[in-house]
Amino acid sequence: xxxxxxxxxxxxxxxxxxxxxxxxxxxxxxxxxxxxxxxxxxxxxxxxxxxxxxxxxxxxxxxxxxxxxxxxxxxxxxxxxxxxxxxxxxxxxxxxxxxxxxxxxxxxxxxxxxxxxxxxxxxxxxxxxxxxxxxxxxxxxxxxxxxxxxxxxxxxxxxxxxxxxxxxxxxxxxxxxxxxxxxxxxxxxxxxxxxxxxxxxxxxxxxxxxxxxxxxxxxxxxxxxxxxxxxxxxxxxxxxxxxxxxxxxxxxxxxxxxxxxxxxxxxxxxxxxxxxxxxxxxxxxxxxxxxxxx
Amino acid sequence: xxxxxxxxxxxxxxxxxxxxxxxxxxxxxxxxxxxxxxxxxxxxxxxxxxxxxxxxxxxxxxxxxxxxxxxxxxxxxxxxxxxxxxxxxxxxxxxxxxxxxxxxxxxxxxxxxxxxxxxxxxxxxxxxxxxxxxxxxxxxxxxxxxxxxxxxxxxxxxxxxxxxxxxxxxxxxxxxxxxxxxxxxx
Numbered sequence: 384x385x386x387x388x389x390x391x392x393x394x395x396x397x398x399x400x401x402x403x404x405x406x407x408x409x410x411x412x413x414x415x416x417x418x419x420x421x422x423x424x425x426x427x428x429x430x431x432x433x434x435x436x437x438x439x440x441x442x443x444x445x446x447x448x449x450x451x452x453x454x455x456x457x458x459x460x461x462x463x464x465x466x467x468x469x470x471x472x473x474x475x476x477x478x479x480x481x482x483x484x485x486x487x488x489x490x491x492x493x494x495x496x497x498x499x500x501x502x503x504x505x506x507x508x509x510x511x512x513x514x515x516x517x518x519x520x521x522x523x524x525x526x527x528x529x530x531x532x533x534x535x536x537x538x539x540x541x542x543x544x545x546x547x548x549x550x551x552x553x554x555x556x557x558x559x560x561x562x563x564x565x566x567x568x569x570x571x572x573x574x575x576x577x578x579x580x581x582x583x584x585x586x587x588x589x590x591x592x593x594x595x596x597x598x599x600x601x602x603x604x605x606x607x608x609x610x611x612x613x614x615x616x617x618x619x620x621x622x623x624x625x626x627x628x629x630x631x632x633x634x635x636x637x638x639x640x641x642x643x644x645x646x647x648x649x650x651x652x653x654x655x656x657x658x659x660x661x662x663x664x665x666x667x668x669x670x671x672x673x674x675x676x677x
Numbered sequence: 678x679x680x681x682x683x684x685x686x687x688x689x690x691x692x693x694x695x696x697x698x699x700x701x702x703x704x705x706x707x708x709x710x711x712x713x714x715x716x717x718x719x720x721x722x723x724x725x726x727x728x729x730x731x732x733x734x735x736x737x738x739x740x741x742x743x744x745x746x747x748x749x750x751x752x753x754x755x756x757x758x759x760x761x762x763x764x765x766x767x768x769x770x771x772x773x774x775x776x777x778x779x780x781x782x783x784x785x786x787x788x789x790x791x792x793x794x795x796x797x798x799x800x801x802x803x804x805x806x807x808x809x810x811x812x813x814x815x816x817x818x819x820x821x822x823x824x825x826x827x828x829x830x831x832x833x834x835x836x837x838x839x840x841x842x843x844x845x846x847x848x849x850x851x852x853x854x855x856x857x858x859x860x861x862x863x
Contacts, residue, residue, distance in 0.1 A: 393776070399769065520792050528722045
């Protein structure tokens with residue numbers, strides 16, 4: 384899964400000097416670990432799981448090499464009762480099906496306002512049932528495989544553990560069959576219930592979302608902000624859009640202390656995305672991103 | 678390495694995959710792993726082997742860091758103005774964009790990513806690289822500081838050799854993102 388990209392050779396073709404970009408493919412525990420532990424670096428950047436991130440940070444800490452980590456999370460979507468239902472379903476559904484849910488920062492906990500909970504949940508389940516799972520090169524495919532057997536096992540194990548801990552199964556999920564292709568395919572799944580459930584607390588990295596209902600905004604904030612979970616946020620369905628967030632101070636209240644807040648407003652006035660980048664040790668975007676490398 | 682029949686496989690993609698074991702790039706040269714070890718990469722959608730890749734060892738990593746260190750001090754890259762680097766980085770962005778169908782297919786096959794999403798990732802890389810390249814040429818390298826009885830300023834200096842470890846979910850896209858090499862390069 385780690386092909387040395389032809390883009391790197393392109394760098395040489397366009398005249399970027401030898402040695403400015405070097406490409407070192409290999410196994411994480413061998414090649415990656417060696418790079419992280421190298422005292423000759425002035426900076427290291429890593430994207431991956433929190434577990435590996437910790438050992439990378441340790442290695443860099445020992446060498447006093449500044450490190451930037453982009454790790455996993457258990458993002459939350461807060462769905463308020465003023466959503467235009469049909470349009471809105473598409474966004475959280477995409478959050479768990481885009482690249483088969485293998486994204487660090489998308490919403491995998493859907494915290495839904497009680498008055499619309501049943502309708503929203505069944506609309507999402509219906510949409511997810513229609514997702515066309517297939518070979519990633521086929522034009523009709525909406526969702527491809529997960530990347531390997533380990534990841535597929537991980538998804539299936541979390542579904543099992545979630546059920547064992549008492550989660551309600553809204554959409555069963557499980558292994559998927561694609562005619563003519565033997566690949567690592569899984570179906571989308573929805574579990575619901577208590578946010579103490581393992582499937583609601585730990586990152587699954589697949590097409591699975593965990594659902595819970597909230598009565599009022601305060602409860603929604605508490606549910607989204609649970610301790611010990613690295614969270615990015617998506618706010619869905621707000622009457623006043625950005626005014627609501629800043630006016631009610633909802634954005635900052637969604638983030639744990641010490642977390643930098645990145646507000647991004649996605650397509651449509653009724654959908655706002657608030658990303659709390661608690662899994663990054665840095666700020667994102669524009670001059671801040673550039674500043675970290677100067 | 679014989680290639681398997683690919684759906685929508687471009688000849689350049691097949692040629693690339695057939696040229697395995699794929700080598701790393703150190704100091705401008707294609708290199709094998711020091712112990713010859715290779716790894717096989719599979720197409721997650723079919724479990725079929727795509728190609729083999731040399732698995733670099735710690736001493737290869739050391740040589741890579743040395744190559745980067747040497748390039749930092751000798752190649753002139755670090756002492757170029759942002760505009761001069763910008764010209765080359767824009768050429769890179771253009772070269773990648775021109776080959777987007779090829780790179781997207783490789784990405785989709787390698788990561789199991791839906792082809793249209795892989796194309797989006799390659800475009801994202803190109804757009805991000807262009808954005809940061811242009812931004813870099815407008816950043817003030819020296820800003821004055823008011824310090825009594827001194828001439829003082831803040832001067833931005835290049836970091837030096839930087840390491841990047843990429844994940845398998847958005848390989849090419851994250852090469853372009855700000856905390857990967859687009860902004861350090863610029």
